[in-house]
Amino acid sequence: MNKELIINAAPQGVEIALLEDRKLVELHNEKSDARFAVGDLYLGKVKKLIPGLNAAFVDVGFEKDAFLHYTDLSPYAKSLLKFTQLSTNDKSENGLDFEKFEVEAEIVKTGKINEVLGGKPNILVQILKEPIAAKGPRLSCEISLPGRFIVITPFNNIVAVSRKIHSSEERKRLQKIVEAIKPKNFGVIVRTAAEGKNTAELHEDLSELVTTWKTIQKNLKGATPPAKILSEQTKTNSILRDLLNADFNKIVVNDRNIFQDTKSYIQRIAPEKAEIVSYYNSNSPIFDSFGITKQVKGSFGKTVNLNSGAYLIIEHTEALHVVDVNSGYKSVGNNQEQNALETNLEAAEEIARQLRLRDLGGIIVVDFIDMKLPDNKRKLVEKMEEFMQPDRAKHAVLPISKFGLMQITRQRMKPEVNINTQETCPSCNGTGKITSTLLLEDEIEKNLNYLITHQHKGLKLVVHPIMHAYLSKGWFWKTKMAKWNKQFGQKTKLEKDNNYHLTEYKFYDQNGEQIKM
Template identity: 70%
Template sequence: MNKELIINSSATGVDIALIEDKKLVELHREANDNAFVVGDLYLGKVRKLMLGLNAAFIDVGYEKDAFLHYTDLSPYVKSLLKFTQISQDWKAPEIYDFSRFSVEPEIVKSGKINEVLSGKPNILVQILKEPIAAKGPRLSCEISLPGRFVVLTPFNDIVAVSKKIHSSDERRRLQKIIDAIKPKNFGVIVRTAAEGKNTAELHDDLNALVAKWKDIQQSLKGAAAPKRILSEQGKTTSIIRDLLSADFNKIVVNEKNTYDEAVGYIRKVAPEKVDIVHFYNQAAPIFDTYGVTKQVKHAFGKTVSLPSGAYLIIEHTEALHVIDVNSGYKSAGNNQEENSLQTNLEAAEEIARQMRLRDLGGIVVVDFIDMKLPDNKKKVLEAMEAHMKLDRSKHSIVPISKFGLMQITRQRMKPEVIIKTEEVCPTCNGTGKVGSSIILEDEIYNTLEYLFSQGHKKLDVLVNPIFHAFLTKGIWSKKRQWSWKFKQLIKITPNNTLNLVEFKILNEEGDEIIL
């Protein structure tokens, strides 16, 4: 698979498009003033404990207090509270040695929020979900610092290896390396990208994260809540960090500072791939040149067409997203079951892409075309699971029910990507209805009758070209009927600037008559 990252930097922010095999699959937006991004660390102040919800509201500087549920506290939250207090009160010019930190006992899974956060203390928290709609950020106390090959988790000594590394020998090798180089009081999660990497590469990545933890300690000294302690890397760098692999063959950037940032990061983590970064300085917009704009226009409408003629209808409700699969004029033969199967398989690929592209979250219900054979339903499920493997968000897929419905849950960390490809009709104002042509005809007739009675002559009626054709059609047209009726010369002129139910009347001098 060929992957390309197209980065469009503007005065308002950065737009990032991920393209896989020439198809747009992810679209990210990073505003210049963006705060409360997933992964950011804040020193927060507990404002309110909600015993009924078993949760707390935390002031992190957002207009609405952030939400912290008991299940997101982390088993090591007592250690985190202790660490936050020590770091804030530390008087020495140098930061204390974290390896000497004494870890507190874990909390119980079935505990109560007031047992842990009584006294409303300051606490170090991490953004779990960005603010969405009227909700503030969602927080977690399970602090994690992601690198390219490993993720650092303070207050524990656990070493875990990604399940996506299937070789048992490789998993044991990585486990052995991390056990040897891991500092005390830190847990490490080995990422899939670490497969095949040597000790030096893993050690460098781990040391960079430990240094970042020391920066956090330093930032906490004397800090007053609420305060941002550590900002996640820019969206550009974080996407490169998470996605950079052997099949990544091009990164194109249209702004010099962002280009330098991308080059600097790749030179540090993968110097052999620094040549894939290209600076774009052409006059045409970068998204137009690489076909992103065209794909956005086609992909973000309510109706999404498939190459075969089948199409999807994507609707959003307050509770869930609904995707309806329609066969259109697609036909794979005279066998209806085979037609349904082929259409559903094609739709499964596009649905997986649409969920990534729009970042649909929560419950997604897909209404596939009815199939009778259980084996065919299983094939569609397997196809959906295969296409969803490329999705970095956590998700779960339920097999197709007897009603032909598939339920998918997908985790969303940021607001859904919504790009409007439609606008309100200027004629009907979104009602779907316009005034009757008979009513418009009568309105023009009555206006002419009044103007001629006031002494006007040789009037020119400007109308939409479609209505012009109606008024001038035939030998005994409406125009001729009116001229005969009023014994006056009437001119009817088409005008493209007028909508279907508008008209203007000009006098002999060509001036508009305003009534």
């Protein structure tokens, strides 16, 4: 699989498109004034405790207080509170020696929020979810700093290895290396990308993350809430950090500064891949050149067409997203069961892509075409799980229910990507109906009669070109306008305007001012 990252820099922000085998699978938008991105660290002030929800509202500088639930406090919440207080009040020149920091006892899973945050203290928090609609950010006290090969979690000494590394020998090897090099008071999670890496590579990644933690300590010193303590990397770098592998063969950027930053980052984390970064210097838009604009227009509507003629209908409600699979004119044979299976498998691949592309979260219900054979239903679920595997968001696929519905849950991290590919028809205002030409003609005639009766001279009528042709068709003395001029004893000038919609018309007086009807 070939992966390409196309980066379009504009004054309002940066758009990032991820292509897999030239097909658009992810679209990210990083605004120039973006705040409260997932992974950002803030020094917040607890404002309100809600025992009924077992949660707290924390001021992190957003217009609405951020939400912190007890389950997101982390077992080491007391250690984090102690660390926050010591770091903000630190007067020493060298700063707090974290390896000598004494970790507090863990909190209980079934505890109450006021037992931990009763004094409404200042606390270091991490953005778990970006602000969505009218809600403020969702917070977590389980601080984690991700690198390319490992993730560090302060206040514990646990070493864990990704379950996606299937070899037991490789898992043991990585565990031994990390246990030997990790500092005290840091837990380490070994990522899938660490498979096959040597001690030097892992140690370099760990050292960079420990340096980042020292930066956090430095930024906390003397800080008063609300204050941003550390920003997550740019979306470009975070995508590269999480996804960069042997499949990546192209990164194209249309901005010199981002190009230099991206190339420097690649040279630091994967020097052998530095040559895949290139600068785009052309007059045509970068997204147009790589076919991304066309894919966006074809992928974000209510209806998504598949290559075979089948299509999806995607609807959104407050509670969930609904996807309906329709066979259209697709036919692969006379066997109805086989037709249904083939259509469902094709639809499943596109649905997995749509979930990533639109970043749909929460509950997704898919109404596949009915199948009778249990083996086919099981095959569809297995394929759905396979198609969803590249998705970085946490997700779960449930078996098809007795009603023929598949339920999928997907982690919601930020507002969904919603690009409007439709607009309301100016003629019918979305109703699908417009005034009949005969009725419109009658309406114009009545208004013209009214204006002439009220002594309006030198009138001008402006209409859509199609209506202009209708009113002026035929021999000059037999046109509709000629008949009206003769009927009312006054000549009215007729003009056309391409900017008018079909049923729009306006009257102007002899001074060129519009007459409001």
